Amino acid sequence: MSLEDFFQCFQISCQGATSITTFAVFLCDKIEPALRRAVYEGTAKDIAEDMRGRFPDFQGNRANLEVCILRYLAEQENFEYFKWYLRSPKQFCESYIETRVRNYCLDGSRMLWMFLDSCLDHLYRNILSAVSSSTRAVKDRKDRKDKVSLWLDEFCRQLTEVLSLPRSDLKGIEHQEVTDIEFLSSAMAEALDDLRERLMKELASSDFSSFSRQPHTILAEHFSGCWAQCPFCGAVCTNTMQNHDGDHQVVFHRPQALMGAMWPGTDQLVIDICSSLVTTKLKFTLDNTKLIPYKRYREAGHPYSTWNILPDPSMQAYWKWFVSHFRTQLEALYNGKFQGKGEIPEAWGSFTKQEVLSDLDKYSPCPQKRRNKRCSKIPTAFYDFLHKIKLR
Ligand SMILES: [Zn+2]
Ligand SMILES: [Zn+2]
Ligand SMILES: [Zn+2]
Known part of the structure; x- marks a missing residue:
């Protein structure tokens, strides 16, 4: 326990019944870094998954991706890109994926922010529901005096899949005497709301540098x-x-x-x-x-x-x-x-380039019929998009 934590715990104990709010704030301070980490990890996975469902390049296996890259290279007709691809196919492929992810998430439509926001939202709901179910589980335990400790046990247990919030980090506040466990619940809801507001502001200005594991890395792993x-x-x-x-x-x-x-x-x-x-x-x-x-x-x-x-x-x-x-x-x-x-x-x-590209489809491991069907679903927009991409 840090000195600061110790002081806060001491304060919470001294203030008695009025300290429930301080308790909630303390707990939210512990939740904050874990929640932030979970938002970035979850968002990276969400983006990779979304793109695998949405982009024909990423819907199949690596052989399919390679055909898509060859198609892209022919359309660009840039010898420097070819040279890079022929010499360092792995690096080129990773950069291709990264470019696609960046274009998708960081263009004018604020996709990254939408992914972050929706991830924060579902994590926030999970925490909120852990608060109410912990309260429900503990409030009628007239047999126990250590209700707060019980509440924390339940709360951390509920969140094991969601956040990394070790119960042992909360030892300092577990001896708090709280008779009104329902009040604790509403104090937590309020503190969580503040935390959410704060994180939303922070996320609004974040880019890929805030991620410890990049979305494109996760996506590229699928094509290893x-x-x-x-x-x-x-x-x-x-x-x-x-x-x-x-x-x-x-x-x-x-x-x-x-x-x-x-x-x-x-x-x-x-x-x-x-x-x-x-x-x-x-x-x-x-x-x-x-x-x-x-x-x-x-x-x-x-x-x-x-x-x-x-x-x-x-x-x-x-x-x-x-x-x-x-x-x-x-x-x-x-x-x-x-x-x-x-x-x-x-x-x-x-x-002609067109002949060559249809020949590529013929040899493609992803059958031509399927490819055509998919391509007709995402008409010219996809090709316009392809043309817009400029690799580094
Ligand atoms: Zn050979
Ligand atoms: Zn998520
Ligand atoms: Zn081999």
Whole structure:
């Protein structure tokens, strides 16, 4: 017990019957930090849950989110975003989620305040109902003189799921003699009302810096899993478990030029995908010295040995469009050329963005029918919204 608490408890004992109000104020001072913490924790969860229900990006699994991110990237057509996504997919994904949360909560509509207010409101109601049910449980106990102590037992028990308010912190006031337990109840209601007013004013000016656990962190946790990238093309392992057993695997490998791969001894970028190269007699360079056949890529050691690259010639139209659309930027970035073995097929340049995006839907793990239905429910507003988002 702090000296200040001790003094207050002493005061409460000395004042006798008139001290019930002081008692209520003391108890509310104890409730305040716990309530504040509960409001922020609850709000963070509420926001994450609300967004998972409301935004198609967050309604499915990570594979679905990835398709949404690819769609966003194509719509933005900003090479810097692509570069960031290809190199640090996890970081990009987290930042994407954070941006969406910020846009949703901190734009002109005061969403954050609405979430905080409604969370405070339901916690306040819980505390209020704990006050009345504790009073009901104790007031007729004529057999006991330590009614206040009983009342506090009941009050803390009722709130265990709601707030962290240890009964032991309230030892100092438990010996208070209160005959009129109903008066205690109304004094508490009044003190709680003041506390609520005070917190509401405080919350009105708060932003995400007040949260100990950010809403976007909670939302991002839902999309965790393995983030290993294919050592050739950078595609992200699709396993939903972090540190999973067995090899890393992806459904679609990408043209290796995305990561800057070049044919041994040349500056010609590799436009082929890993899953077709593993069926050929072709080789790749390891550490600029050793030549290793794609067929026996595991011999290149870690991280190659931890990947299971199944033969599959199918390449998503998306990456054909991307390579052809950003060829100049890719050549400059990696100091390579789309020439010779790296010559981009003419057909790659004929895809329109719209074709590429519908192709993405076809491959998407979230079935096209479902996606279309969902998208028609949230018509153009969602796409306008997407366009408005600017990542950092
Ligand atoms: Zn809540
Ligand atoms: Zn690959
Ligand atoms: Zn993996």
